[in-house]
Amino acid sequence: xxxxNMPAWGIWLMALGLGIFIVMIILSLKKHRGxxxxxxxxxxxxxxxxxxxxxxxxxxxxxxxxxxxxxTLDNFKNFWDSNYxxxxxxxxxxxxxxxxxxxxRGTVNVDTLVYSLWMAFKCTVICLAIGYPAALFMxxxxxxxxxxxxxxxxxxxxxxxxxxxxxxxxxxxxxxxINTLLESLGFGKLRLMYNSNAVLLGMVYNYLPFMVxxxxxxxxxxxxxxxxxxxxxxxxxxxxxxxxxxxxxxPGIVSGITMVFMPSVTTFFIPRVLGGGNTEMFGDLIERTxxxxxxxxxxxxxxxxxMVLILFSISLLRRVDPQGEGESLL
Amino acid sequence: xxxxxxxxxxxxxxxxxxxxxxxxxxxxxxxxxxxxTLLGPSGCGKTTMLRIIGGFEFxxxxxxxxDGKDITDEPPYKRRVNTVFQKYALFPHLxxxxxxxxxxxxxxxPKAEITSRVGKxxxxxxxxxxxxxxxxxxxxxxxQRIAIARALVNEPEVLLLDEPLAALxxxxxxxxxxxxxxxxxxxGITFIFVTHDQEEALTMSDTIVVMKDGLIRxxxxxxxxxxEPKDAFVANFIGESNIIRGTMPKDKxxxxxxxxxxxxxxxxxxxEPVNVLIxxxxxxxxxxxxxxxxxxxxxxxxxxxxxxxxxxxxxxLWKVHSTVMVPENSKVGLSxxxxxxxxxxxxxDELTGDEL
Numbered sequence: 001x002x003x004x005n006m007p008a009w010g011i012w013l014m015a016l017g018l019g020i021f022i023v024m025i026i027l028s029l030k031k032h033r034g035x036x037x038x039x040x041x042x043x044x045x046x047x048x049x050x051x052x053x054x055x056x057x058x059x060x061x062x063x064x065x066x067x068x069x070x071x072t073l074d075n076f077k078n079f080w081d082s083n084y085x086x087x088x089x090x091x092x093x094x095x096x097x098x099x100x101x102x103x104x105r106g107t108v109n110v111d112t113l114v115y116s117l118w119m120a121f122k123c124t125v126i127c128l129a130i131g132y133p134a135a136l137f138m139x140x141x142x143x144x145x146x147x148x149x150x151x152x153x154x155x156x157x158x159x160x161x162x163x164x165x166x167x168x169x170x171x172x173x174x175x176x177x178i179n180t181l182l183e184s185l186g187f188g189k190l191r192l193m194y195n196s197n198a199v200l201l202g203m204v205y206n207y208l209p210f211m212v213x214x215x216x217x218x219x220x221x222x223x224x225x226x227x228x229x230x231x232x233x234x235x236x237x238x239x240x241x242x243x244x245x246x247x248x249x250x251p252g253i254v255s256g257i258t259m260v261f262m263p264s265v266t267t268f269f270i271p272r273v274l275g276g277g278n279t280e281m282f283g284d285l286i287e288r289t290x291x292x293x294x295x296x297x298x299x300x301x302x303x304x305x306x307m308v309l310i311l312f313s314i315s316l317l318r319r320v321d322p323q324g325e326g327e328s329l330l
Numbered sequence: 331x332x333x334x335x336x337x338x339x340x341x342x343x344x345x346x347x348x349x350x351x352x353x354x355x356x357x358x359x360x361x362x363x364x365x366x367t368l369l370g371p372s373g374c375g376k377t378t379m380l381r382i383i384g385g386f387e388f389x390x391x392x393x394x395x396x397d398g399k400d401i402t403d404e405p406p407y408k409r410r411v412n413t414v415f416q417k418y419a420l421f422p423h424l425x426x427x428x429x430x431x432x433x434x435x436x437x438x439x440p441k442a443e444i445t446s447r448v449g450k451x452x453x454x455x456x457x458x459x460x461x462x463x464x465x466x467x468x469x470x471x472x473x474q475r476i477a478i479a480r481a482l483v484n485e486p487e488v489l490l491l492d493e494p495l496a497a498l499x500x501x502x503x504x505x506x507x508x509x510x511x512x513x514x515x516x517x518g519i520t521f522i523f524v525t526h527d528q529e530e531a532l533t534m535s536d537t538i539v540v541m542k543d544g545l546i547r548x549x550x551x552x553x554x555x556x557x558e559p560k561d562a563f564v565a566n567f568i569g570e571s572n573i574i575r576g577t578m579p580k581d582k583x584x585x586x587x588x589x590x591x592x593x594x595x596x597x598x599x600x601x602e603p604v605n606v607l608i609x610x611x612x613x614x615x616x617x618x619x620x621x622x623x624x625x626x627x628x629x630x631x632x633x634x635x636x637x638x639x640x641x642x643x644x645x646x647l648w649k650v651h652s653t654v655m656v657p658e659n660s661k662v663g664l665s666x667x668x669x670x671x672x673x674x675x676x677x678x679d680e681l682t683g684d685e686l
Contacts, residue, residue, distance in 0.1 A: 225419035228386055231406040232413045233433035233484065243432070247423045 218252025621663020
């Protein structure tokens with residue numbers, strides 16, 4: 001099986017699903033003697049099966065097979081030691097690998113994953129630190145500009161994410177707008193791009209709205225009478241925040257963290273544009289493995305590892321908010 | 331009334347929201363240990379007045395004095411006043427105990443004292459054993475009592491209640507009315523109660539303040555307000571009433587339906603136009619011969635305690651309450667003793683022709 005015949009049997013799969021769907025409609029119409037509400041769930045179930053469940057199995061299939069289609073764990077070993085494939089070939093050719101001094105220790109994939117998690121963590125913390133106060137101020141009923149500001153937070157999202165990231169290039173470049181300004185003011189140029197801070201900036205810029213909205217909603221929907229009750233019972237503004245407003249916004253925070261952290265870990269393109277390829281992240285690694293190295297098996301193994309990690313981190317979050325609203329994202 | 335008894339004093343209070351006046355010319359004092367009710371239809375400004383006393387709104391003009399001290403600009407957390415909110419506003423992330431203990435924990439009282447005071451409060455509102463329950467699991471009546479306990483545990487000098495019984499069913503509401511009155515007397519706290527329910531106001535209050543369109547229309551005891559309403563609005567709002575236009579030919583004589591009636595009111599100009607109020611229970615059905623007013627029974631409705639009849643007499647449809655049933659279409663006479671005829675001056679609106 002290779003990448004080329006995917007579309008063909010994908011279409012067959014969809015045709016099969018459509019067939020099942022039509023049969024289900026007929027059965028359902030017979031059973032309920034007319035249109036029943038559960039009928040309308042079938043298109044979505046079908047969609048989920050074709051585009052979520054099947055691909056998941058496909059990823060698992062690719063991850064545990066080699067190019068010939070037989071079962072192997074080599075793809076995962078490749079993740080752990082990026083020289084694994086090369087070593088195997090050398091052994092096949094009769095070399096004694098243990099005696100050889102390899103130029104790199106083969107930890108590049110693991111390093112990239114750790115770096116990605118670290119970047120995603122930093123991005124989430126910064127988004128929370130900026131986004132929470134922003135959401136808090138905007139949801140203040142006496143702050144008339146709040147709703148307008150919320151719209152301004154949305155506006156950049158109407159533009160394409162690639163475009164937004166490239167726009168940062170023109171700002172941060174050596175001869176970009178900021179450096180031109182700095183130079184004309186006599187400060188001299190700064191090296192703003194091609195480092196991990198520029199990547200972090202791009203990530204925060206792109207993911208900040210995903211923190212602001214859930215937090216804003218969780219604060220905004222709180223009954224104003226609750227803060228009034230707290231003040232009535234002797235709590236000043238600070239105490240009202242720590243004892244009432246903040247605890248009641250925790251579901252929003254959990255949602256926000258989930259919605260920022262997940263895409264942050266899988267970030268790609270931003271590191272390439274703003275980091276100049278010096279700071280590859282896991283998303284880029286997967287993309288490169290699939291498209292440049294054309295290795296679907298290793299690429300799938302990498303995706304699977306990341307999915308497990310995300311699942312793990314979200315299940316940790318759920319402990320913070322046991323009955324909470326963040327779980328709808330899992 | 332001696333000055334020392336005046337716990338809260340509202341002086342020339344007015345309040346505008348975006349140039350829309352919701353309160354004007356409010357002057358009112360509230361005595362220690364008084365059960366005072368702000369009564370009026372929705373939109374009359376009664377809740378705004380309560381919020382000004384609680385510190386959630388600040389008056390556009392005027393001052394609020396508490397124990398002689400100006401507290402007009404003080405935030406709610408500095409006032410010795412606690413509020414029971416309309417929909418209770420219990421903290422959903424805290425259990426029953428934590429809700430009631432909220433104010434005490436803020437005040438940093440020792441743990442043992444908090445536990446014992448919360449326990450006493452739960453006993454007072456008959457909810458011992460509910461400490462660990464989540465507030466969402468409680469019924470409306472229970473939540474309501476938790477809200478009262480949460481306010482009272484702080485031993486405020488004044489308790490503000492914003493239509494706290496509005497969401498309860500009839501039976502529960504009746505029970506809570508007596509319960510609140512009992513608590514108020516037992517604890518010796520001033521209650522300021524907001525409601526649009528005239529029966530509730532009559533049952534519980536020492537003093538009723540009737541409001542309309544941001545103005546105080548009348549202040550008095552329940553009996554005074556019921557028996558001597560100042561104008562047609564108050565008469566209509568408190569209890570049921572027959573109100574008919576008339577004139578005062580001289581002191582203690584009022585003319586309506588083309589007839590002269592003896593009454594007990596005086597101090598009007600000669601032939602001054604007035605409103606005449608006769609409560610439905612004060613009209614007596616008699617034989618046609620001796621009665622000044624003669625008419626026909628138009629309808630009869632059984633109301634439990636009494637029959638409510640509409641009697642067409644002297645070009646007016648009189649509402650009459652009587653324990654004796656008279657069949658429809660029978661000819662009857664109506665009489666009323668002078669003491670039960672209440673003559674009211676016309677308000678400015680009525681004088682210029684704007685009816686209520």
